[in-house]
Amino acid sequence: MDASARTLEKPATNKERLRLWIRLLRAARVVEGELRDRLKREFDTTLPRFDVMSALYRQPEGMLMSDLSRFLLVSNGNVTGIVDRLVTDGFVVRANRDGDRRTSIARLTEAGSARFAAMAEAHEIWIAELLGEVSEEDARRLSVMLKAFRSNWENEH
Numbered sequence: 001m002d003a004s005a006r007t008l009e010k011p012a013t014n015k016e017r018l019r020l021w022i023r024l025l026r027a028a029r030v031v032e033g034e035l036r037d038r039l040k041r042e043f044d045t046t047l048p049r050f051d052v053m054s055a056l057y058r059q060p061e062g063m064l065m066s067d068l069s070r071f072l073l074v075s076n077g078n079v080t081g082i083v084d085r086l087v088t089d090g091f092v093v094r095a096n097r098d099g100d101r102r103t104s105i106a107r108l109t110e111a112g113s114a115r116f117a118a119m120a121e122a123h124e125i126w127i128a129e130l131l132g133e134v135s136e137e138d139a140r141r142l143s144v145m146l147k148a149f150r151s152n153w154e155n156e157h
Contacts, residue, residue, distance in 0.1 A: 031127075031130050031131070032047070034126070034130060035047060035123070035126060035127075038122070038126055039119070039123075042122060043115075043118075043119050043122070045119070048074075048078070048082055049082055049085070049086060050116075050119055050123070051072055052068065052072065052079065052082050052083060052086065052092075053086070053091065053092075053108065053112060053115070053116040053119070054116065054120070055068055055071050055072060056068070056092065056106060056107055056108045056112070056116075057108060057113060057116045057117075057120070059107070060107065060108070060113075061107065062095075062105040062106055062107030063105065063106060063107070064097065064103055064104070064105055065079060065080065065083065065094075065103070065104050065105075065106060066103070068083075068106060083106050086106075086112065090109060090111050090112070091108060091109055091111055091112030091115055091116075092106050092107065092108055092109060092112055093106070093107060093109055094106045
């Protein structure tokens with residue numbers, strides 16, 4: 001069904017989708033807010049730093065700064081500022097690619113990998129706690145539905 005056909009459905013159906021959107025947004029904001037607070041309190045870090053370290057942890061050989069920016073869906077400037085602070089803290093190193101001063105690769109240091117592993121372990125526990133009332137089956141089903149929705153939506157745009 002294309003987008004124009006969906007908008008022609010009964011208004012009550014559209015209202016349910018609006019309610020769903022509001023509930024998804026509210027749930028995401030509540031969980032994100034709690035994660036931000038816990039990361040600050042337990043690890044003296046921010047969610048954007050956690051996200052950068054997470055991306056680099058998945059790519060032990062490192063990532064081009066431009067790829068990191070694209071992956072995180074943020075500007076190059078934002079990523080550069082975060083990476084600069086992580087370099088200062090000893091969690092990330094940055095090197096030029098093949099001697100090209102215009103492109104640099106960032107990767108976690110051993111200390112950065114160890115720090116992220118500790119944060120990731122706590123993060124997983126926090127998510128399990130915050131979403132504890134969602135059964136494993138419901139979590140799987142919702143994940144499949146949201147993945148399909150995202151795929152369908154991305155294909156339209």
